Amino acid sequence: MHGLAFFLFLIIVALTLVITYYASKRTKTTSEFYTADSSLTGWQNGLAIAGDYMSAASFLGIAGMIALTGFDGFFYSIGFLVAYLVVLYIVAEPLRNLGKYTMADMIAARFDDKKVRGVAALNTMAISIFYMIAQLVGAGGLIKLLLGLDYVYSVLIVGVLMTVYVVFGGMTATSWVQIVKAVLLMVGTFIISIIVFAKFDFSIAKMFHEVKTATPLGEAFLNPGNKFKDPLDTISLNLALVLGTAGLPHILIRFFTVKDAPTARKSVVYATWIIGIFYVMTIFLGFGAAAFVGYDKIVAANPAGNMAAPLLAEALGGDFLFAFISAVAFATILAVVAGLVLSAASAFAHDFYSHILRRGQATEKEQMLAARWASVGVSVLSILLALVAQKMNVAFLVSLAFAVAASANLPTIVFTIFWRRFNTTGAITGMLVGLISALVLVFFSPNVWSPQPGAAIFVGEPLFKLANPGIISIPLGFVGAIVGTLVSSKKADEKKYTEIVVKANTGIGRV
Amino acid sequence: MAVKKQSFSDPVGANYEAIAQSASFRALIQAKKRFIIPATVFFFVFYFTLPVLTSYSKALNAPAIGPVSWAWLFAFAQFIMTWALCILYSKRAAQFDAIVEQVKQEAKEGGNA
Numbered sequence: 001m002h003g004l005a006f007f008l009f010l011i012i013v014a015l016t017l018v019i020t021y022y023a024s025k026r027t028k029t030t031s032e033f034y035t036a037d038s039s040l041t042g043w044q045n046g047l048a049i050a051g052d053y054m055s056a057a058s059f060l061g062i063a064g065m066i067a068l069t070g071f072d073g074f075f076y077s078i079g080f081l082v083a084y085l086v087v088l089y090i091v092a093e094p095l096r097n098l099g100k101y102t103m104a105d106m107i108a109a110r111f112d113d114k115k116v117r118g119v120a121a122l123n124t125m126a127i128s129i130f131y132m133i134a135q136l137v138g139a140g141g142l143i144k145l146l147l148g149l150d151y152v153y154s155v156l157i158v159g160v161l162m163t164v165y166v167v168f169g170g171m172t173a174t175s176w177v178q179i180v181k182a183v184l185l186m187v188g189t190f191i192i193s194i195i196v197f198a199k200f201d202f203s204i205a206k207m208f209h210e211v212k213t214a215t216p217l218g219e220a221f222l223n224p225g226n227k228f229k230d231p232l233d234t235i236s237l238n239l240a241l242v243l244g245t246a247g248l249p250h251i252l253i254r255f256f257t258v259k260d261a262p263t264a265r266k267s268v269v270y271a272t273w274i275i276g277i278f279y280v281m282t283i284f285l286g287f288g289a290a291a292f293v294g295y296d297k298i299v300a301a302n303p304a305g306n307m308a309a310p311l312l313a314e315a316l317g318g319d320f321l322f323a324f325i326s327a328v329a330f331a332t333i334l335a336v337v338a339g340l341v342l343s344a345a346s347a348f349a350h351d352f353y354s355h356i357l358r359r360g361q362a363t364e365k366e367q368m369l370a371a372r373w374a375s376v377g378v379s380v381l382s383i384l385l386a387l388v389a390q391k392m393n394v395a396f397l398v399s400l401a402f403a404v405a406a407s408a409n410l411p412t413i414v415f416t417i418f419w420r421r422f423n424t425t426g427a428i429t430g431m432l433v434g435l436i437s438a439l440v441l442v443f444f445s446p447n448v449w450s451p452q453p454g455a456a457i458f459v460g461e462p463l464f465k466l467a468n469p470g471i472i473s474i475p476l477g478f479v480g481a482i483v484g485t486l487v488s489s490k491k492a493d494e495k496k497y498t499e500i501v502v503k504a505n506t507g508i509g510r511v
Numbered sequence: 512m513a514v515k516k517q518s519f520s521d522p523v524g525a526n527y528e529a530i531a532q533s534a535s536f537r538a539l540i541q542a543k544k545r546f547i548i549p550a551t552v553f554f555f556v557f558y559f560t561l562p563v564l565t566s567y568s569k570a571l572n573a574p575a576i577g578p579v580s581w582a583w584l585f586a587f588a589q590f591i592m593t594w595a596l597c598i599l600y601s602k603r604a605a606q607f608d609a610i611v612e613q614v615k616q617e618a619k620e621g622g623n624a
Contacts, residue, residue, distance in 0.1 A: 081593055082554065084593065085551075085597070088597065208578040208579050209577070212578060224566075224571070231563075242558060262608055269597050280590060502536065506536070507611070
């Protein structure tokens with residue numbers, strides 16, 4: 001059974017390496033490395049954003065969650081999508097107009113201070129690495145299930161491939177791997193959805209009627225409240241989902257790959273259509289798995305439900321569809337981790353090395369070398385952490401990444417563009433308060449502490465009862481930025497703010 | 512895929528104070544605010560109404576169309592809302608772009624660039 005899957009995996013690996021080979025020929029300058037020379041069209045970038053965003057946690061995780069908990073799993077689909085309105089309305093165009101390679105560029109455009117850049121880069125690396133560990137640990141477990149390869153080898157294969165894409169092909173290779181993945185994912189999900197829908201005679205009423213009795217939850221399957229029982233925790237999660245995307249560094253760097261703000265806007269609109277259609281289809285994946293695979297079999301393969309979609313593919317289309325969906329899952333992991341390596345490496349090489357250590361004096365060649373070595377460093381670190389974390393339940397790291405992005409990055413981005421009085425101290429305190437409060441709250445949360453051995457990392461009562469810190473840490477991030485600004489004796493540079501407003505809204509003077 | 516590197520025709524070192532004071536730039540900011548602020552408030556309220564209602568009441572569990580409950584209809588409505596606001600924004604942004612062009616043109620002519 002695994003032979004065919006293995007063969008399709010090899011095809012995907014070969015295809016991505018060919019892309020990387022061609023991309024490497026066009027990756028000679030830092031602009032090409034970090035942003036593919038801003039040469040992507042709106043459509044290409046829209047697909048790449050979708051490919052970067054729809055992680056294995058979306059594809060496999062949400063399908064599994066809907067299959068096991070019904071309506072509550074769909075909350076993620078809604079939140080992940082509506083978040084793009086925040087990106088479209090508030091963040092994408094000013095970011096393109098003010099930034100060059102990283103999110104820190106945008107804040108540094110207003111506050112010419114190394115500390116601001118340093119803290120922004122720290123946040124970027126923290127978010128990217130949390131997200132990456134979750135992806136790599138998931139990848140190890142998944143490839144082990146799909147191909148029967150050992151965890152260690154699975155992580156190493158994914159790790160080596162992502163390093164190769166980024167180091168040799170930079171943003172060009174990363175974007176095209178994401179584009180290919182987005183197309184494969186949409187095709188795969190569409191095929192399964194159509195088969196599922198056909199099995200219900202293309203009747204939504206029939207589908208809802210039949211899943212009502214298909215799971216151990218019975219009638220409750222279609223109602224909210226199976227997974228999220230605490231109202232505050234539910235709202236906290238939704239806050240982080242809807243505000244986090246606009247602060248995720250690997251998504252933000254995708255706006256530098258297009259030539260101007262109108263193209264950045266178009267790419268968000270295309271991405272929103274693609275991602276929205278995908279998340280609608282998660283219902284078919286989830287309901288299909290609940291009806292045709294069954295609760296017991298899904299949980300037996302993986303207690304979190306991550307195997308629901310591949311098992312559904314097998315139940316509907318046998319070995320070939322199983323192999324195809326497995327290969328799509330593999331491509332999904334590769335595309336997402338490549339984007340994460342690139343965002344963490346850009347923050348390190350562009351912000352720390354070129355701007356802080358070398359004070360902007362590094363030559364183009366030195367910067368390129370730094371970018372490549374930073375990519376290797378980020379990859380090695382993430383692989384090592386993923387190997388250590390093998391036995392831990394790290395799925396919460398994805399929500400932690402969203403929480404940090406929403407609490408630490410978003411307040412600073414918003415105030416940089418919209419608040420005249422905002423100053424350097426405010427930017428730094430806002431970012432640090434958001435980062436630290438999210439980390440501390442998660443450390444004391446039920447994700448890390450459980451009285452039940454094996455359920456979390458440590459055994460004991462959690463001091464903070466909510467699984468999601470957002471409802472506390474997001475307001476804290478905003479308050480930190482405001483208080484920092486008000487207590488600081490530094491005056492905001494009014495002239496600089498005027499310049500930023502003009503640049504952000506018109507693109508005049510953009511480099 | 513080969514949209515070539517964009518030309519750097521935008522003025523560098525423009526007189527930002529003067530541009531910010533100009534009527535066309537103010538019109539741009541006004542037009543953006545008038546659209547973006549109410550739309551953002553609307554989608555936040557619309558979005559959070561769903562988890563708040565599902566958390567604190569069972570009202571949405573009632574069947575709406577056959578076996579499909581109000582909760583699911585509201586969930587689908589979030590998708591429709593997102594797409595609709597995307598389309599609406601794209602349309603408005605075309606007007607913003609036109610004003611941006613005017614601002615740029617004036618900056619060039621007025622010697623502010």
